[in-house]
Amino acid sequence: MVEGQTVVQQQQLQSASGTGSGTAAAGGATTGGVANNQAQQNGGASSAATAVAAAAAAAAAPAAIVNNTAANNNNNNSNNNNNNNNTAATNNNNNNNNNNNNNNNNNEPDPKTNLIVNYLPQTMSQDEIRSLFVSFGEVESCKLIRDKVTGQSLGYGFVNYVKQEDAEKAINALNGLRLQNKTIKVSIARPSSESIKGANLYVSGLPKNMTQSDLESLFSPFGKIITSRILCDNITGLSKGVGFIRFDQRFEADRAIKELNGTTPKNSTEPITVKFANNPSSNKNSMQPLAAYIAPQNTRGGRAFPANAAAGAAAAAAAAAIHPNAGRYSSVISRYSPLASDLITNGMIQGNTITSSGWCIFVYNLAPETEENVLWQLFGPFGAVQSVKVIRDLQSNKCKGFGFVTMTNYEEAVLAIQSLNGYTLGNRVLQLAAVVNANAAAAALAANSLVLNHNNNNYNNHNHNNNHGNNGNTIAAYDQFGKHANHNSNHNRQHNSNTSNTCNTSKQKQHTTTSCSSSSSSNNRHTQPLLAAATKATATATTSGLSATANNRQSKLTTKGNSCSNNNNTATTFTSNGISSGNNSYHNNSNNNTSSHEGGATASSSSSILKTSTKFIYNKPQNHFELLQQQLQLQQEFAQFLTNVANSATGGGGAAASQNHNNNSSSNAASGSNVARNAAGNTHSALSSTTAAAAGNKNNNNNSSNNNNNNYQSSFMPSHWSNWFF
């Protein structure tokens, strides 16, 4: 009955990474995304678009995710309820109930799908809330309640799901989740009505030994208690003798006042005072003008990252002042980073604190099923988290293996890094976390024109009983900055197949690598770490002629000695500006499957990144000159850092990494076009999907092709990274 807050830490970490696939599979986007992949691959002959065009198409029409779901929908539609066997009396009762409900439901959302989220962190935006909750199902609406005047978050909001079951999942998963300095409460929202407002009571004069349970027992005779709390001293933890009781209905609170105010509880010598609680916003310290001014802008725009980081920082600073725990690690770590935007702007250091736009932490080696809430929970205990972002593949909606967490306070970010580096999340060891000031990153990128886009595509193809198994894989191509690198790795699993082959010809401007391999049984991606720096998973390839699969994060080819044949795959990679760009054209005839072949170079460890991350930590500058020096240094180091990341993504290591990009894909037009195109050529439009669906049907009728494309794409610095980052 009483919904007291829970401080039990949710056990999501393992489930999110271990069994998260089930959750993800339940999501329409994921399922649809896979279907869409196939569709696009099967789709024949639309003209090949450029990578830029494809990216633009994806941005413009990202929602082509509903292929092949019609049949399911039909099935669902057929599930009509026919439970009209009520007796007349029962019907009367139902009618009465409905009337009662209607009194409260003035076009409100279905109460079972509509959640109220309380105790949200001050800086959390509506988009961030949505991103957290959408992990559990389609969200019909999401609303963060803000002060009408100042725009400041009131710390609660509503999330209305499409499906009741998703709402239940969200409650189970998120209620009690610790975010920053708050423990959120997620519960079904009561239907809004005037009768539930103003039902909060302030109680003082309570005996110091009275527990929350005692308090509830005292008040429960007068109505349904929604929340109760006894305030305790922050330091001693002892009761202050005051508390709150929120009733469901105002009249219940009224009744409690009449009955209990001035009475003396059992085992007490002092009468208690019971009265309506103040509006918490009425006696709050006035917020800082800057935050008050800027905060409303947080409601605009679609960025998950704080669009106005300064506002977030200001608000967070205010929150930190109110909640000292937010800065509880400050005294432990005295190191300092030179790049704080306000500092740059103002050219001064204010006291001992640097107001910052937040500190961005890269998090690597996340499982494909990773959801935002995992990152929230992972980093929340270390301090104020402004935002989290799981970078996802546009098509599959799966995590690409990395994400970002922005924390308000530098010290807390550093502590999180130090604590979480090497942390095992699910079956993966988090490999890297680097703290970078968002503006520093922007500057570094701009100054160095760095590679932003690296597509690392892992393809897991499962062909069963196919002699002619073909797998179409898309290669997402980002080209926002005119430079990108594709790193593709195909994992092909073929069973009962004697004739499938893996053949590639990769032409690059810098070099040509030709490799040929028999079909392979590769590691399942669920057991293969992406960035296995710790384990340094050196890929193996035993087939003669196959270039070393030089990617320490993905391919592990175990060949079975089949001879190579049917070398009909041609992968052409164009390079520009010394950085590869993927532009792939594939022509497959029969019996072709591709597997990944990173050209030439052998795997190298990415552990150096661990060192790199720590290099972003600086001593506090003593003067402005030092500050500028450190800023410059950080930019340069961050540039190097990104390069290292890119290199580790290729697995090539060193200079070769920037050049070796084999782009492998394969066509699967079993009886149709033999021309497979890369993702750039596959638009994301519904039209394309439709075409593809038709092709898919064709494949279905053809025993020679059975695609189970678990396309998993991992990439670093995709185009939308910058959208989030700045």
Next chain:
DNA sequence: TGCTATT
């Protein structure tokens, strides 16, 4: 008189 609880 609070981890700002009803759009």
